Amino acid sequence: MKNTIHFSGIGGVGMSALAQVAAMEGRPVSGSDRDFDRGRNLEVRAALEKLGIKIFPQDGSGVNDATSELALSTAIEDTNPEVVQAKARGVKISHRSEILAAYVNAFDAIAVAGTSGKSTAAAMTFAVLEAGGLEPSIITGGALGALKERGLIGNAYRGKGRVLVVEADESDGTIVRYKARTGVLLNISKDHKEVPELNKIFGAFAGNCARVIVNADDPAAAGLLPAAERFGLNAGNWKVTDIKAGPFSSEFKVNGVPFRLPAPGLYNIENALAACAAGAAYGVKLEAAAAGLAGFRGVERRFVLVGEKNGITVIDDYAHNPAKIAAVLKALHQAPGRRVLAVYQPHGFAPTRLLKAELIESFAAGLAPADRLLMPEIYYAGGTVNKNISSKDISDAVAARGKSAEFFPDRAAIPAAVASMARPGDIVAVLGARDATLADFARQIFSALP
Template sequence: MTQPKDHFFCGIGGSGMLPLALIVKASGARVEGSDRARDQGRTPEKFAWLEAQGIGLHPQDGSGVTRADQLVVATGAVEDTVPDIGAARRVGASIVTRPELLSDLFNRAETSVGIAGTSGKSTITGMVAWILDRAGLDPTVMNGAVMKNYVDPDHPFAGARLGRPGLFVSEVDESDGSIARYDPTVAVVSNISLDHKSMEELRDLFGGFVGRARTAVLNLDNAETAALAQVFADAATEVRTFSLENAAADLSAHGLTPLADGMAFELRSRAGLSLPVRLTQPGAHNVANALAALLAAEALGVQPEAGVRALESFQGIRRRLEVVGSRNGVTVIDDFAHNPDKIAATLKTLHAFDGRLLVMFQPHGFGPLKLMRTEFVDGFAGLLRPDDVLLMPEPVYYGGTTDRSVSSGDLVGDLVARGVRAEAHPDRAACGERLLELARPGDRIVVMGARDDTLSTFAEELLGGL
């Protein structure tokens, strides 16, 4: 892809678009953009910061797309109903999707690390970034979430690390099928489970991703990724495996010990290495994420000892079990969990310690709610304790023709029938009022959901309301 110098990002404030725009700008391109959230007055501090970086912002009405030499970057589907896309058609500007642009940058790098899987991608990407950074390899990193190690007053939205273009680390998405565009040097697959596509489609997509890599890092504790390890055992792709407790893996973790501020465990390699490890992130799932990151870094020449030292100072990813604060004996936690696997990991981690959970789960769309209704119900019913309470507003909805036949109320009805203390409320504000009414010392309020930056603001407001 020959890229014009001028790029216009439609939806530039999105968690996937913003860091990509910064990477493109660092290459010397002129960057402009628009965002519906800006037009609606949501997260104004983010857009003020983008303008301070020299990025021109326009209303999402087509007025910013005026020249044929602009490259208009769309989030996913190219829809003519979006004014910027319509304007691009009128002036003859080129149009690419975000996955097309990102995969082009990724595939042009001499060495690339693609991190995929239903859950854990953003955390593993952040861990790999920090390990390679500490090793002096200066990677360029594209993440779909803010990496706390790179946040400072001048960079509050650190979803990217701007390093040398020859080493590119990126989170890779399977939900839209774009994983098929990436040709990684190192392919990491954390796990595979039902999310946005059928299992048959997912097996094809992840299998192709692994088959195009020089080295694949696969999880033996997940049935689907363990099956991939068997499929590629005698293939040209070098397979490296990780596991919790299974010493047959190339790297395994033993003696997992939950701590108030993270996890401790013993790292063992099949070659005989044994190291104590301490993470500042809680939960067994983060131990698995660390193993994946260590193997990915080792494939690029960073030995596990150096990787472990880096991980001890890894601060985590924003909105991944992030403690907003505590007041009057109640702790508020902001979390990205939005599919059954992520929700299970969060609940298991939090239940390692005493205290009732008051969970507000905002589904990230009507489509996923319908697709995974049974899995959501089974997950919450199986993991919420009798005194926990689940509150749900309606799913995120920004307009369009989405099938809205399954609502949060339907899910709550299923859960109540299973004996779960669950309530449906018309909106998030009503959920907030109810959470504050229920909260008592010792409780933990957990705000769960994705694709909505204002959830973090909501969590902060809850803390203030306590």
């Protein structure tokens, strides 16, 4: 029977999430990925196959008599053998964003948007809804620890209920297609795009949602949507008191209900408030939300504790834009007297060029006098790009502002450098995005410690 959906590039975060949900719904699913053909990303392949997804080489053989639809991301070229085969066979070709929008529009969806914190806030919302007994689904860009413990990749799950939590990524502008019941806007700051362009995208997104909740503590988000329902540390129906924000966990009360969150910083308290506000619309009481968040298992590469050795702590975090970096540095400094050794790898030459001034400011203002910044070269994912900027431009500018910053042309030299300078009480923070080797790199740094 011709009803299989084939995902080209199924190993990617966005594609694997959609493929898993389709498979969990009982639809026949197949896929291919260049990394699989090269013997890479095999854990993801195994997890997909465990769900009954058939993996083909990316040579066109996956698009066959059983294929009714070919799903693509923007990374797949028109010359790809599977695209050529689909066109020759008259198979329907759909973009990843179209399929995701169809899920959002078909479910009772909560779409979590904003420049920073989407994956974590979406994961917290999922935890709150599960604690409330709603049996939700989720499609997100980060691997939830709770789902990995169930043997899944972690970025998707199909529950029995009708509520779907989705991370609404603004980077390609496709969130304007979503028609969610509830839209959550966490913040707005310059990242993939300039703020005026982001305002247009988020404004259109909000206009398509039946209900919108906005972070009142973020002036840009609150200013864009002045009539929206609000959450925040000092606003809306969510009164937060008794805050004790530590470097690795937080305690606080919401409307008198005590919360203990195994995640650091005020920004994660804001994420938790967003989850509570979203859950409340579906009848989840604060007491249930508190229970769900107390057991929050985090998101992969979002403030993950790699380990502690001889009084030195190593954490791994996805922070890559100025707002995220500033928030993480602020959270780390909640531990009084502990020096921060920040290892930051920028992702992509174009984003680094766009955010150069803001990146310099985030480190120059966020690093304490005793802190150190170590920077390898900008991560290069391939393709034709203008390489007229270097990590050295950032580190030199931060050093010129009076902070200790050093450029390492050879990333492999950093673990030994960290080991030589680290002392008991230090926190080593590995920061950066997109590069799949960063988590292993953080573990290498930990292993090199004396």
